[in-house]
Amino acid sequence: MTDTVDQGKGANGNGAAKENHATPRLDQLEGGPWPSFVTGLKRLRDSTDKQYAPMVNDLLGQLEHSYTERLGFWKGGTVSVFGYGGGIIPRFSEVGDKFPESKEFHTLRVMPPAGFHYDTDVLRKMCDIWERHGSGLIAFHGQSGDIMFQGTTTAGCQKAFDELNEIGFDLGGAGPALRTSMSCVGHARCEMSNFDEARALRTVINSNVGEIHRPALPYKFKFKFSGCPNDCVNAIHRADFAVIGTWRDNIKVDQEEVKAYVAKQGRKYTIDHVVAMCPTRAISLNDDDTVDIDNKSCVRCMHCINVMHKALAPGDDKGVSILIGGKRSLKVGDLMGTMIIPFMKLESDEDYAKLNDFAKRVIDFFADNALEHERIGETLDRIGLPAFLDALDIEPDPNMVKHPRTSCYVRTDDFTEEAEKYFARKGLRPDGSKLDAAE
Amino acid sequence: MSNVTEASSTPKPATPPKPRKPTESGVPDPLQYMHPVMRKNYGNWAWHERPRPGVLRHVAKNGDEIYTVRAGTQRQMDVYTIRKLCDIADTQGEGHVRFTTRSNIEFMVASFDKVPALIEALNKEGFPVGGTGNSVSMISHTQGWLHCDIPGTDASGVVKSLMDMMHKEFITEEMPTRVRITTSCCQINCGGQGDIAINVQYTKPPKIDHGRVGNICERPAVVARCPVAAIRPTMVNGKPSLEVDEKKCICCGACYPPCPPMQINSAESTKIAIWVGGKHSNARSRPAFHKLVVANLPNNPPRWPEVEEIVRKILYAYKDDAKHWERMGEWIERIGWPQFFEKTGLAFTKHHLDTWVGARHNMNMSAHVRF
Numbered sequence: 001m002t003d004t005v006d007q008g009k010g011a012n013g014n015g016a017a018k019e020n021h022a023t024p025r026l027d028q029l030e031g032g033p034w035p036s037f038v039t040g041l042k043r044l045r046d047s048t049d050k051q052y053a054p055m056v057n058d059l060l061g062q063l064e065h066s067y068t069e070r071l072g073f074w075k076g077g078t079v080s081v082f083g084y085g086g087g088i089i090p091r092f093s094e095v096g097d098k099f100p101e102s103k104e105f106h107t108l109r110v111m112p113p114a115g116f117h118y119d120t121d122v123l124r125k126m127c128d129i130w131e132r133h134g135s136g137l138i139a140f141h142g143q144s145g146d147i148m149f150q151g152t153t154t155a156g157c158q159k160a161f162d163e164l165n166e167i168g169f170d171l172g173g174a175g176p177a178l179r180t181s182m183s184c185v186g187h188a189r190c191e192m193s194n195f196d197e198a199r200a201l202r203t204v205i206n207s208n209v210g211e212i213h214r215p216a217l218p219y220k221f222k223f224k225f226s227g228c229p230n231d232c233v234n235a236i237h238r239a240d241f242a243v244i245g246t247w248r249d250n251i252k253v254d255q256e257e258v259k260a261y262v263a264k265q266g267r268k269y270t271i272d273h274v275v276a277m278c279p280t281r282a283i284s285l286n287d288d289d290t291v292d293i294d295n296k297s298c299v300r301c302m303h304c305i306n307v308m309h310k311a312l313a314p315g316d317d318k319g320v321s322i323l324i325g326g327k328r329s330l331k332v333g334d335l336m337g338t339m340i341i342p343f344m345k346l347e348s349d350e351d352y353a354k355l356n357d358f359a360k361r362v363i364d365f366f367a368d369n370a371l372e373h374e375r376i377g378e379t380l381d382r383i384g385l386p387a388f389l390d391a392l393d394i395e396p397d398p399n400m401v402k403h404p405r406t407s408c409y410v411r412t413d414d415f416t417e418e419a420e421k422y423f424a425r426k427g428l429r430p431d432g433s434k435l436d437a438a439e
Numbered sequence: 440m441s442n443v444t445e446a447s448s449t450p451k452p453a454t455p456p457k458p459r460k461p462t463e464s465g466v467p468d469p470l471q472y473m474h475p476v477m478r479k480n481y482g483n484w485a486w487h488e489r490p491r492p493g494v495l496r497h498v499a500k501n502g503d504e505i506y507t508v509r510a511g512t513q514r515q516m517d518v519y520t521i522r523k524l525c526d527i528a529d530t531q532g533e534g535h536v537r538f539t540t541r542s543n544i545e546f547m548v549a550s551f552d553k554v555p556a557l558i559e560a561l562n563k564e565g566f567p568v569g570g571t572g573n574s575v576s577m578i579s580h581t582q583g584w585l586h587c588d589i590p591g592t593d594a595s596g597v598v599k600s601l602m603d604m605m606h607k608e609f610i611t612e613e614m615p616t617r618v619r620i621t622t623s624c625c626q627i628n629c630g631g632q633g634d635i636a637i638n639v640q641y642t643k644p645p646k647i648d649h650g651r652v653g654n655i656c657e658r659p660a661v662v663a664r665c666p667v668a669a670i671r672p673t674m675v676n677g678k679p680s681l682e683v684d685e686k687k688c689i690c691c692g693a694c695y696p697p698c699p700p701m702q703i704n705s706a707e708s709t710k711i712a713i714w715v716g717g718k719h720s721n722a723r724s725r726p727a728f729h730k731l732v733v734a735n736l737p738n739n740p741p742r743w744p745e746v747e748e749i750v751r752k753i754l755y756a757y758k759d760d761a762k763h764w765e766r767m768g769e770w771i772e773r774i775g776w777p778q779f780f781e782k783t784g785l786a787f788t789k790h791h792l793d794t795w796v797g798a799r800h801n802m803n804m805s806a807h808v809r810f
Contacts, residue, residue, distance in 0.1 A: 025741040029596055032603030035565055037595050040517035059585075066584035066593065067740040070706035074588045075699060082458035091586060107586060113469035116538040120525035122472060123536070127518040136518045140538045143581060143629045150515070150586055162459050170464045181466070185537065188469070188477045189497050189505060189547075191484040198469050206465035213463060229721035233540055236726050237632050237719055244721075273764050277723050303722045307764065310486040328628045330693055331666045333795055334728050373664065 018054065020045060021061030021099075025068060044136040052135045052151075058099035059135065059151065065095060079106050079154050081161045084213040087171025088157050104153045105135070109146035109172035110164055111205075114183045114198035116141065125167050133160035144222065145182035145233075146172040170209070176373075177215035178363065179222045181205050182235075186227035186245075192305065193227035194245025194318040195346040201225045203352050204359045211363065218370035221363060228314065229302045235326070235337070240376045241362060242323040242337040243355070245346075246300050249315035255290040257311035262289040274307050319345040320355070324362065325377030335377040338385070340392075342399035358392075365391055395425060474535035474547040476505045492612045493568035494554055507545045508532075508557050510566040511577050511602065511609055514542040515585065515595055523564055531557040541577040541619070543570045569610035573617060575754070576609070578602060578637075580622040581629040589696050590624035591639030591709040592738050597622050600742040601637070601750055608754070615761035615770070618754070619719070626691050632717030634767035635753055636729045637746055639738070640712035641703050644688040648700035649675035656681070656698035664693045711736040713749050715779075716768030727768050732785055749785070756782040775809040 029038045041063075044056040062073055079090035089107040096103030112118075126147070130138055135151030142148045147169075152160055161171060172180030181204070184190070186197035204223055211217065224235035227245040235242035262270050267285065275285050282297040283304050291312075293304075305312045322344060323337030341358070345351050362376070369391070370379045380388050389396060398404075420430040429435060470478055480499035487497040495507040513520070524544055528536050531553065532546040539545060544566075546557055558568050570576040578601060583593035601620070608614060621633035628638055652658070658681055662670045669687035673680055681701070683694075692703040703709075713736070717729030732753070736745045753767075760782060761770035771779045780787045793801040 026596075028741040029599050032599070033565075033567065033606040034511065034599055034602035035513040035520070035567075036599060037513040037515040038599075040513060040515070040520050043519045044517045063585055063593070067596070070592075070709065070738055070740065071704055072584045072587060072590040074586065076588045081461065083461045089586075091588065105586070111466050112538075113467040113472055115469045117469040117472040118536055118538075119472045120528050120534050120536070123521055123525050127521050131518055137515060138518065138521060139515050140512070140521075140542060140544070143579065143631065158458075161461070165459075165462055165464070168464060168467050170462070170466075182540070184540070187482040188473055188537075189484060189507070191486055191497070193482065193484070196482060202466045202468065209463045209465045212465075213461075231719050231721060231726070234631055234719040236721075237717075237728075272762075277764060279723055299721075301721050301723055303764070306722055310488075313486075328631075329691070330627055331664060333666075333797075336726060336728075373660075 018057070020057055021064060023060050023064040026060065026064050041137065047136070050131060050136065052131070054101040055105075055135055055151065056102070056137070058101040058103075059105060062093060062095060062099045062102060065098070074105070079157055081158050081171070084171055086174045086177050086213060086215045089174055090154075102135075102151070105151045106154065106157055107151070108134075108149040108157060108160055108164070109142065109144070109174055109180060110149060110169050111172045111180050112141060112145065112147050114181075114201045115185055115188055116145075117188065122167065126164070126169075129160055129163045129167075133163070143238075144172070144180050146180045171213065173212045173215075173220070175215040176217050176219045177213075177221070178205070178208055178211035178217065179220050180212070181223045181225065182233040183225035184227050184232040186225075190227060191309065192230060192245075192302065192314060194247055194314055195227065195243075195320055197225045197227050197245070199352060200243060200320075200346065200355060203356050207356055208360070208363065217363075217367055219373050219375055221366055221376065223359070229300055229321075230306065236323050237326050237334075237336055238328070239326050239337065240324065240366075241359065242326055244321045244323065245314075245318065246321045246343065247315035247318045248343055249317040250295040251293050251298065251305065252313040252315060253291060253293065254311050258291050258308065259289045261308050261311050274304050277303055279303070317345075318347065319343050319351075322358070325375070325380045327375045327377045331373075332378050332381065335375075335381070337377070338380065339400050340389075340394065342397055361392060395421075472535065474505060474533060474549075476503055476549050477535075477547065479503065480505075489572050489612070490551070490554075492574060492610060493558070493571055495571060496551070504549065504551075506548050506551055506554055508548070508554060508561070508568060509539070509543050509545050509570045510561045510568050511570060512542055512544050512566065513595070513599070514577070514580070524566070527557070527560045527564065531560045539570070539576075541570070541579050543577050567606060567610050569612075571612065573612040573614045574609055575605045575614060575618040575620065578620045578622050579630055579633075581624045583624045587624055588699075589627075589692070589704075591641065591692075591704050592624050592711065593740060594622045594624050594630065596741055597637060597711075597743050597746065600747055604747050604751060605754070614758055616764045616766055618757075618767070619717075620750075621717070632719060632727075632729050634715065634717060634729075634757075635750055636714040636717055637750065638712055638714060640710050640734050641690040641692050641708065642710050642735065643705065643708035644683050644685045644690055645692075645694060645701040645703045646705065647681060647683065648702065649678065649680040651700040652681055652698065653679040655700060661694050661698045661701070664697055666691060666693060670694060706738075709738050710734065711738055711743070711746050713746070713753070715753060716766075716771055718766050718768050720766075723764070724766075724769055724772070729768075731791060732779075732783075734790060752783050752785070777809045 026038045073094045074091045077090040091105045093103045133156045137150045139148040183197035183201045186193040222239045223241045224239035225243045280297045282294040322341035324340045326337035485500045578598045580594035583590045621630035621636045623630035623638040669684040673682040694701040695703040712734040714729035718727045
């Protein structure tokens with residue numbers, strides 16, 4: 001453990017020696033096997049030849065003050081870069097008199113490459129830029145998926161952004177705007193992937209960058225893209241618009257690999273952990289150690305594929321499900337996304353254009369209809385799903401519900417006409433019977 | 440006066456440098472940064488396995504292989520840490536990395552030969568290798584006292600303390616299945632849903648600084664933010680302010696972000712609550728929200744020992760009792776809440792009975808009981 005008072009070595013950058021703040025509480029976060037953010041902050045503080053050393057010294061001072069008082073001491077404000085209205089999280093210290101070097105400590109939210117891929121060259125460039133114009137502290141990544149360049153002055157925001165923008169990076173969302181998006185590793189490395197996640201993300205987000213850079217929506221709006229229902233980017237909980245890869249045809253089965261799996265793991269293990277854990281009893285083990293799958297009952301939960309990933313795989317008729325309305329507690333309580341589009345094919349250029357068109361229509365609907373500070377999930381609750389489907393020209397589908405309504409408080413005098421429309425969509429007669437070949 | 444005349448008669452003032460116009464380039468293309476084997480086999484992977492904790496082997500349809508070594512980071516990284524990770528990627532790896540949703544870093548190499556030295560280099564520099572398969576991965580978390588404007592605690596410190604405690608569970612794969620833990624510094628819960636969630640829970644109504652409300656807050660907007668309509672405009676000492684019906688107030692803190700004089704945080708009343716059974720994946724059961732199990736734990740920096748103790752109890756009760764592939768919530772679904780509270784030694788109280796909209800759907804409307 002370090003001394004409670006380290007002697008600074010000209011840490012204010014002006015030649016005059018300034019003592020490092022004592023950090024007895026933070027020092028206790030330096031021990032233990034997990035990498036310590038406090039040790040990292042001290043490395044920055046002790047880089048006395050760097051412009052950020054005095055800022056990080058005062059930042060550590062304020063953080064220690066928070067650990068002592070058990071309170072936060074930052075307030076927001078308004079800071080942006082030329083041409084944009086969002087993307088900077090302004091932070092002004094409420095105890096700036098005690099810690100003047102870090103009295104402005106703004107964060108730049110920067111959109112990462114889809115799937116969070118980097119090479120060391122671009123990471124080093126980012127470090128160099130943030131060493132010149134910021135605190136030297138970067139988070140990979142925030143909960144919305146941004147690279148967070150944490151800690152710079154108001155003037156530093158523009159300088160850092162200009163240089164980051166020159167190497168191909170752009171600011172993300174903040175405030176009532178389209179937000180930075182996330183996609184899983186997907187096509188880049190995962191056999192479960194059912195669509196090109198990075199392409200879908202970049203198609204939708206990059207056609208709507210204006211909504212990110214100039215906040216003008218009723219409240220935040222988030223897209224997230226997961227290649228399969230394992231949902232590694234937590235889209236259903238966390239996104240207003242969740243795009244989840246899926247497939248329409250049968251699970252692909254390599255029966256020889258199934259036999260090899262059963263031979264290795266044993267029948268009891270296979271029955272207990274694959275067959276018995278299927279939520280719809282859609283898989284069964286045959287006497288010859290092959291499997292049968294009832295694909296009509298399968299809900300695409302991924303469990304059997306996750307367990308037997310060499311033997312089983314998603315089908316070939318790939319696309320996405322779209323769920324709308326996920327969010328956290330403010331203000332009506334937690335909401336998960338609701339199934340709105342059970343299947344949209346996503347393979348050809350036209351398919352991606354269609355996804356983009358639908359995304360734009362949903363954003364427009366949100367902009368036109370949500371109340372101030374209302375997430376689209378709350379709008380759906382307020383107006384009811386039928387009104388939303390009507391506005392977006394989407395037909396009702398039994399995949400949208402856990403079960404049909406249980407309340408009798410509904411007016412049904414046009415039920416027959418609605419049923420006829422349903423049968424027409426299914427290619428049936430108005431009474432639901434099959435057409436003759438001649439018809 | 441014509442422009443021509445004006446231009447010729449007025450001496451030009453020194454113009455400030457023209458601000459740079461941004462290139463609205465949006466999300467960068469990841470292919471330019473991707474390992475060449477991943478780029479070559481984009482969308483054409485066949486299967487994978489885990490040769491050891493922290494290492495993935497993915498095989499493409501054409502037989503190409505890519506090995507991934509996953510390591511934990513502190514997420515809030517100084518440039519020295521990032522450059523050290525780059526040095527490791529350049530000397531022991533192949534110069535390409537990515538980050539996971541939970542802020543783990545992944546190093547990709549085309550041959551297993553490079554894996555042992557890569558792991559050794561990471562361990563030597565203090566980066567734990569793990570977080571794959573049936574492990575406790577890195578805790579996803581929020582900004583806290585370091586940077587947030589409304590934090591009740593410091594997620595980075597809570598996470599560091601807990602990951603120290605669970606270090607062994609990160610570098611091994613000995614849990615029933617994957618464990619995803621989250622931490623949030625206020626009830627907005629930016630950390631998200633988790634098998635275990637460690638979240639700030641306020642316990643008192645906001646203390647109002649009446650002298651500042653009128654100048655800082657847009658009062659109708661603050662009134663509108665309250666989920667239980669407990670806030671009313673009022674005059675205090677001749678100044679416009681707001682008042683809170685403390686009998687109705689649910690202490691959620693929703694009024695605080697739009698109106699900082701509605702101070703929800705205090706050193707004493709800001710507490711920590713623990714929730715369990717949140718799940719994002721659709722595997723087996725539907726995605727699920729986490730459920731409250733313990734509230735009123737002290738917000739006790741720098742290492743939050745009371746929180747650590749409860750998390751340990753829950754984690755190891757789950758480890759001892761859950762079946763392979765059962766997530767926390769699925770384990771509890773099987774054994775039932777009575778056994779969960781018995782096995783963890785935690786108390787069941789009236790505060791576990793939901794009172795929010797739709798609460799009846801969370802009650803047991805059946806004769807199914809467990810003894």
